[in-house]
Amino acid sequence: MTTKALTFAVGRRDAPAGSPRLRTVNGVAPPSIPMRALKGVVLLACCTVVVLPIVSVVSTSLADQRQITTAGGFVLWPDNPSLNAYRAIFAGGVVTRALTVSLGITVVGALLSLAVTAGLAYSLTRPRTFAHKPLLMMVLLTLLFSPGIIPSYLTVRQLGLLDSYWSLILPVLVNGFNVIVMRAFFMDLPQDLLDSARIDGAGEFQTLTRIVLPLSKAVLAVVGLFYAVAYWNSFFSALLYINDTAKWPLQLVLRTYVVDNAVLSADQLNLVGEAPPPQQSLQMAILVISLVPILLVYPLLQRHFAKGLLIGAVKG
């Protein structure tokens, strides 16, 4: 179980994020200067360790062959930045196809997951409904154990989903933890609001679409983004279920040509009468395009995840 699966266990974040620490009043000394300097150095080092590799990956993807050779394969800042590597990647070959596959699976998967998760979460918000306890238990138990690699594989094969894009979506369509988070959020909505909607004559469907969903944008955003990131990053299900290289998502291409260093030929890139750019910058460019979507949604994700995931979630 990942740490993500635990955020709900901590519960409500009581202190507003912006509240200043008051520790310096009432005679508590602020930390000494050397102590503060030490903290600064440690935190700066932590941040550098994260940022530097990402910067150099981007730089190398933009560098030309001469600089890569002189630098011995790894560039910190490109002298003559060029987009050749990216042009080669987007020329319609192996990488372009994998990128399309990944984008498709991410978008379709995340939307489907979000819809199904929201439905299930909403159906579990009322303790007196039919079969409420067993259904809730069924969801909670998925958090405790998973079916295992072999049985999952056999099920997917039995359903005839091997080498089908659905094998990358259906088995992971619903994540129990996301259901619980969303359910907690729905249950936290002011009950009076729902009651008054009903008194005004709104049916179940209208209450859901006009009141509940519009009020739940934050949690829908977080859960949707978590699903999207999971689909985008998914590597193992493709390794298990997709044998046809033409159907490979980006992560498998990344594994083969970047981690395992397989050579990408001009043919595979669909380059006609043109030498492929340096392998190193190609590899880094593939790495960059698999990072870009994450970097793009990251600010959104970050704005919402504290709100969505830490909001009073202990109602299990």
Added chain:
Amino acid sequence: MSATVEGAGTTSRWARLRRDKFVLLLGLPGVAVILLFHYLPMLGNVIAFKDYQPFIGIRDSPWVGLENFRVIFNGDPEFLNALTNTLIISFIQVVLVFPAPIAIALLLNSLLSERIKRVVQSVLYLPHFMSWVIVVAIFQQLLGNAGLLNTWLHARGLEGLHIIGDPGLFKVLITSQVIWKDAGWGTILFLAALSRVDLALYEAAAVDGASRWRQLWHVTLPAIRGVVVLLLILKLGDVLTVGFEQIILQQGPVGTDASEVLDTYVYSNGILGGNWGVSSAVGLVKGLVGVALILAANRVAHLFGERGIYANDR
């Protein structure tokens, strides 16, 4: 809602089914997916007790009793190697990976500037959202034989370091990758717990003459004890599960002696090797042990008066 539900206890099951049909329909697709891909596959574990042959099918494959479990009980060397590696890696991770987010959270929590805190958090959470393929690729670019570090060393006439692909360093390498990827994200829980500390406690401690270290020990640390216990329980349940994707990506150059863990053993023996029965048996035992460990650890936590994963009072 409360008014309509008053008499729910007496309503017949059929009437409730009719009354709740809208919400039940909403939940149906999710329930179906969970049953189909989570609970149905568990039945597939019967092949652990069979000599499963794909072309005959699960139903017609002959029963073999506990034959498949012999690798476990007789201590097949390959299995033992995978088990040992798993346990060693788990142990290293509890010792080195587990405290990392706590340390960072305490550091962040002690910052006076909210803005710096937020910037650092933003940077440190980022790697969590990268896939293992990306992380492994980045590490290769940094530490590989042609990577940044070795290039820098060669340029200064120093001997290169063979890090990626060295079986002896493999466990250290994957541990540092886990820290790089998830230590920052791991702080979220601790920071949330820390943000709930009543600031008056610090003032009271200071008035009583407690130094900053004493405050850390007597005020800050007790505040995160519950979370620490909870996470340790869950870690214990995961003790037989160590970074499957991460390891399978890097197994090639290192070899299985140093890198085979239970999950990769199940994968390579079952799905690649066709030893379906044996690898299901190993997977099944691994899953059951994991659940048993979680429940046992939770019981222990209750004995010590902690809340654990679920409260005991219900």
